[in-house]
Amino acid sequence: MKRFLAASAACLAMASAAHAQALAQEAATDTPRPMDQPRDWSATLIQDATGLHDIMIDSHPGVHDPLNPEFRARLDQGLATALERAKTTTDRGGWWWALRAYVASFEDGHVQISMTQRDFGFPTRWPGFLTVYRGADQVVANREEADAAAPPLGARLIDCDGVDAAPLAEQRIGQFRGRWFLEAIQTRFGDWMFLNAENPWQTEMRSCRFEANGATRTYALNWRATPDDLSERRTRLMQSVRPDFALKHFDDGGFWISTPTFNGDPSSENYAELTALIADMKTKQEALRAAPYVVLDVRGNGGGSSHWSQLMAQVLWGDAWMTAHPEPAIEAVEWRASEGNIAEISAFLDKLHATNGQPELIAWAEDAINGMKAAKAAGQVYWRSTNDEAPSDAAPPPPAPQLMAGRVYLLTDSSCGSACLDAVDLWKTAGAVQVGRETSADTVYMEIREPVLPSGLAQIAVPMKVYRGRARGNNEPQRPQYIIAGDMSDDAVLLASIRRLQPR
Structure with missing residues (x-):
């Protein structure tokens, strides 16, 4: 056989x-x-x-x-x-x-x-927080504690610069990882939504809307170097x-x-x-x-x-x-x-x-x-x-x-x-x-x-x-x-x- x-x-x-x-x-x-x-x-x-x-x-x-x-x-x-x-x-x-x-x-x-x-x-940059997938949603899962301008933990991403969260992830992450339709790929690389590692083919978003506790708020993003423990x-x-x-x-x-x-x-x-x-x-x-x-x-x-x-x-x-x-x-x-x-x-x-x-x-x-x-x-x-x-x-x-x-x-x-x-x-x-x-x-x-x-x-x-x-x-x-x-x-x-x- x-x-x-x-x-x-x-x-x-x-x-x-x-x-x-x-x-x-x-x-x-x-x-x-x-x-x-x-x-x-x-x-x-x-x-x-x-x-x-x-x-x-x-x-x-x-x-x-x-x-x-x-x-x-x-x-x-x-x-x-x-x-x-x-x-x-x-x-x-x-x-x-x-x-x-x-x-x-x-x-x-x-x-x-x-x-x-x-x-x-x-060298990588971030706006002071990271999101990950929870089901079909991207939610804030890590942030700088002292950054009052960052969205709270658990806040759900709605859009950035007028682009909805789903197509934005396809553009910013899926384009460079492939197979973005797979749950496994979204799970493993979803936190790249708010990271940039000298990639000139994507832009750093200026502002994003998040929903938390039933309220929607717009946050201006301040991109800077990531912490040593990234x-x-x-x-x-x-x-x-x-x-x-x-x-x-x-x-x-x-x-x-x-x-x-x-x-x-x-x-x-x-x-x-x-x-x-x-x-x-x-x-x-x-x-x-x-x-x-x-x-x-x-x-x-x-x-x-x-x-x-x-x-x-x-x-x-x-x-x-x-x-x-x-x-x-x-x-x-x-x-x-x-x-x-x-x-x-x-x-x-x-x-x-x-x-x-x-x-x-x-x-x-x-x-x-x-x-x-x-x-x-x-x-x-x-x-x-x-x-x-x-x-x-x-x-x-x-x-x-x-x-x-x-x-x-x-x-x-x-x-x-x-x-x-x-x-x-x-x-x-x-x-x-x-x-x-x-x-x-x-x-x-x-x-x-x-x-x-x-x-x-x-x-x-x-x-x-x-x-x-x-x-x-x-x-x-x-x-x-x-x-x-x-x-x-x-x-x-x-x-x-x-x-x-x-x-x-």
Whole structure:
């Protein structure tokens, strides 16, 4: 039985990780960096936007995708917009945010950009307060205590400079983040409404109207440098957490298993931690299956390799149960046959050999490399790897026993994307109950690599393959059966909420 593993070395930099890194890079810093040195930023933007376009043309599976005929036009339009902005670009902010808008225009969490200079950050400005989303509304959630001119905590944003809150957020945030229609993206980046990090393509609003306690008031905005603790403020607002790998056993017999990443790089610490976690689960398999509940915690997990979630499912539910309850099969995978993509998987294979990697991963990598090489030699755009699962008219598998005595809860937050979404697909099909918050979402373009742009100042994430026939559609999130409205970073609150869901 073939499984389409998402397991290349490029999975080290999944969408949410790239978002988090860029977010950190855009925070204030006062230390001079090489990015501060004189440079022709207009020429740099032209160079990098053109390079980005060329890399996508060479390696992205969407360029020739018959099911996505608009992809090439979007790629070309993004370049045209960036080149137009280059005419008036005079600084690093113009370069960075023009490229970020280009990347965001693909509306794909697997197409991302980050700086190669990891410690650089843009000086930021704010008007003394931050808003976040509470449902469909933006409300004031953090402010300078001593600023009497700022709107009060909990005040709801109505409009700024005559532009309603919703289209204003699309213009100020969505344009540079992409996929603004997703709750997860609004949750993670909504506080950028009243932040500016040297972005010349957006203006600083002069006045905004807020509603509080039934009364509407207009506030003039006084933009200035953000406080030193901006990062801590934003972390608290997002209620984000990336727990350690853990398998915890509670006094009531329940278990809590945390997997903050599914990193597929065999040379990484995460790989070793995941290997140890799976081994620990196998040792405690009998107790896990007899437990009143098991929590699978994927908070902060932006993806990696779907291999890990498959192994975890086998430990909990067993092969017979998984065979009797298969997730909807992917019909095929088509790899874009390019030299860059072949080199990426070849490097991953070298790491597997060097670290005595798992045989199934080695076989998967060899299959992909040989297939892409053969396709390229034949002048073909794709190498197609078909699914050899049982045909739809095959006899159903025999009934299988339910080995899990208690409920399995799947705890998700807005970070869950890529291989984390694959895990949600798999575990929910097996019977897990999703709780927490709505996940992020992805397209059918998968398996990223990270080429550096011509300037050497930034690198992009580029998918190498496309799924055919995936049941979950493009940019379709997984929604929890039970929403937990509390603080998603508070383990005690989450555990209490889950225990209340237990059958009486």
